[in-house]
Amino acid sequence: MAESWATLGVDLHLEPAGSGGLRRGLTDALRDAVRTGRLAPGTRLPSSRALATDLGIARNTVAEAYADLVAEGWLTARQGSGTRVAERAVVPPSGPARHHRAPARPLHNLVPGTPDLAAFPRAEWARAARRALAAAPNDALGYGDPRGRPELRTALAGYLARARGVRADPENTVITAGFSGALRLLGPVLRARGVRTVAVEPYGLDLYRGLLENAGLATTALAYDELGTDPSPLDTEGAVLLTPAHQFPMGLPLHPDRRAAVVDWARRTGALVLEDDYDGEFRYDRQPVGALQGLDPDRVAYLGTASKSLAPGIRLGWMVLPPDLAEEVTAAKGHSDTVGVLEQLTLAEFLTSGAYDRQVRSARLRYRRRRDALAAAVADRAPGVRVTGIAAGLHAVLRLPPGTEPAVIQAAAWQGLALHGLSYYRHPESTAEHLDALVVGYGTPSDSAWAAALEALCRVLP
Structure with a gap:
């Protein structure tokens, strides 16, 4: 033939x-x-x-x-x-010339939001991937359940209940492409439910506010005082987005009385609390603050991600939702999953084998040492600067003398140091007191780059 x-x-x-x-x-x-x-x-x-x-x-x-x-x-x-x-010069097609210059990379990067990517457990992840793929049924490679693979939803439900106090049911758990993917799903669903306004914290990422606003939802800023985010202004909003375990970027947990008050407001008004538990595992001086969702799973939607514990590039996040909301989000997500099956199966294996717990404990020790080094260096080199928000997470807030934040940010740029001031994260309509501060992502550099980044930071502090 x-x-x-x-x-x-x-x-x-x-x-x-x-x-x-x-x-x-x-x-x-x-x-x-x-x-x-x-x-x-x-x-x-x-x-x-x-x-x-x-x-x-x-x-x-x-x-x-x-x-x-x-x-x-x-x-x-x-x-x-x-x-x-053959090897020879190639003549590009005719047409108007376009020059795309890549932005210059900083010498040092202390922008928060990314863990030490050099510490990603490549060997452990590769072994988990091989085991997961070998054990996966053939139908796992099909289009599958829009909520995500049952292996991962089951493994996450067990882990979140044990480690974060979440009352999780695999049936109401939805796998997403990171936290942004979760908001892209929730925004239109909230809008369809009749929500028009979402309250947010006075400091946070404008990316998330933008995702909500792109879904047709207005955002209003809550108040802030010495106890942290103040939810008392909550009234007719249909939802509130909070980081209760470790407010980003200020670093304080939501006060216990205010945790109860937020849940009471949601019960009274029928509103929804969106809990962003972005780095809940990384608390250094005492037991991590449990998830707010444990107080009322019917009024709190719990959102988590592997972006800090592993790496943002694997694009894995999850939502544990009230049952009725889980049905609506699943319908909105469509008939197929939007997250790679192999990544889901690998994370499920990573969780059930204990490799995830080992990774978190190892990372927690590494970042605690960096936090301690940062606090000691600032106390020694810039005694007029106060280090705050360091009980947990991968970043710290350095309170500066009044009026100095712009000059410090400019000096950092001259040093080739990527760094954000607190004003970068301020909601444009916030009525909170203006504070001069730096938000220092000490988890971002690799181990080999950390000492030089810390030295560059100390050189620009007033």
Whole structure:
């Protein structure tokens, strides 16, 4: 039986054309593909036999076209390595020139939000991936449940109940593409429920406010005082977004009386609390603050992510939702999952094998040492600066003398130090007192870069 085009060689898209016959048309098409850079230098071409079968032409025609282009210097042909595109300068296609300059990378990066990516447990993750893939049923590679793989939802329910005090049911757990993916799902669902306004903390990420506003939801800023976020202004809002275990970026947990007050407000008004538990595992001086969701699973939607404990690039987050909301979010998500199945299966294996707990404990020790080094260095080099918000998390807030924040940020830029001031995170409508401060992500640098980043920071402090 003759071999078909589908079983031979490598695919190569060509459209021989022109009035000079097949050989000339094929030669011109190949030459043009090389000249414009569509076929990069070193690209291996199909054998003459395979390409002839693909194009439905005689093998001699392909061999002669190849020979012509070898003679012209466009291709090379060597025994044992086949026919390849020759190494030569490529002339880009004509058109208006575009220059995309990549932004200069800072020498040191202390912007919060990212863990030490060099400490990602590559070997452990690879072993978990192999075990998970070997054990996965064939149907795991299909489109699957829009809530996510049951293996991961079950593993997360067990872990979150044990480690974070979440009252989790796998049936009401939805896997998302990180925290942003969760908000992209929740925003339209809240809007469809009749919610028009979501209260947010006076300091936070404008990215999240933007996602809510893109769903047609207005945001209003809560108050802030020495006890942290003050939810007393909550009134007719349909939902509130909080970081109760460790307010971002100020670093205080939500006061116990205020935790109860938020839940009472939600029960009284029928509103929903969105709990962002972004780094709940990383508390250093005492037992981590439990999840707010444990007080009332019917009024609190719990949102978590592996972005701090592992890495944001794996794009894995989760929501533990009230049953009715879980149904609506699942329907809104569609008929297929939006997160890679292999990543889900790997994280499930990582959790059930104990590797996740080991990673968190190891990271907690590493970041605690950095926090202690930061506090000691600032006390020694800049006694007029006060380090706050350091009981938990991967960042600290450095309170500066009044009026100095802009100058310090400018000095940091001159030093090649990426750094954010507290004003970067302030809600534009916040009535909270203006504070001069730096938000220092001490978890961001690698171990090898940490000492130099800390030294650069100390040089710019007043």
